[in-house]
Amino acid sequence: MAAPGAVLVMGVSGSGKSTVGALLASELGWKFYDADDYHPEENLQKMGKGIPLSDQDRIPWLCTLHDILQREVASGQHVVLACSALKKVYRDILIQGKDGAPLKRDESGKEEKTAEVKLLVVHLTGSFEVISGRLLKRKGHFMPPELLQSQFNTLEPPSAPENFMQISVDRNPSEIVVIIMETLK
Template identity: 40%
Template sequence: MPAAPVVLVTGVAGSGKTTVGRLLGDLLGWDFADADQFHPAANIAKMSAGVPLTDADRTPWLETIAGWIDEHRAAGRPAVVTCSALRRSYRTLLTEGRPEVLPVFLDGDRALIAERIARRGDHFFGPAMLDGQFRVLERPGPDEHILVLPVTRPAADLAALIAAAVLP
């Protein structure tokens, strides 16, 4: 059985990963997972307290997400998963050796993202953490083979663009 495709929706907090990912999963009828569900309680507590995660915090979390991706690929179940994957090394950990994974980066400027985060209010990730995300962010390079989409487009349009890119 060939490995199933998986779409990896990335970007800073507030870029619309969850909204776009859910819409895409619904549109395609694919499984959906938000990377936040894979965070251990200790990571959520740190972020809720405004303490940035370290690579030591992130690596086991990223490995868990990679495992979820591999389970879906092996089972032949197409899927969509969101993950900030702010650094190139994080994206590599999630995509290397997984040619069926289509990474997507939702790109937006800090002012727009800050406005979105301030409006949502019901998430453990507060506006104070956003500067840290932009400091850590390594925007995708042209050699990464990643679909870069502007967050200024409506979420439904972004989901449709991604669906068109992933479907034969």
């Protein structure tokens, strides 16, 4: 696989995606996006009330994130995205857009597939106990700790043929970034 144009730092709420993602982007000199910043207001309200998001809630949000990745990578910008991306179908949308890579017409009217985003998936893994302990210490975040179990229930860890690596959240964020950077070399 060619070098990824983007790195997705994924995992359940409280796994350290935003911290690791921002640190990694800073070390690499890449642009950083936190998927949480792109949730529509309705999603934030639902989660704030302790209601897990459905696929219908997530798909438009994931399409927006795909469009951002696509635009940045097409312009030659490398990107780190922190996003829960709990299911394989969600990661597929981030890479290909909805319904696989959408068709677009070139000048002559012929349909052509838009390029997929080359993505390295970094899955931050940890036990329910460790991550719920972290969430309980976190202040001012819209994600109530009660929703963590629904995230673990939804989680489909990445597997072949996805381009991925798994790193335990037992390490500190700097160590995690070093491991990711070694993999990118």
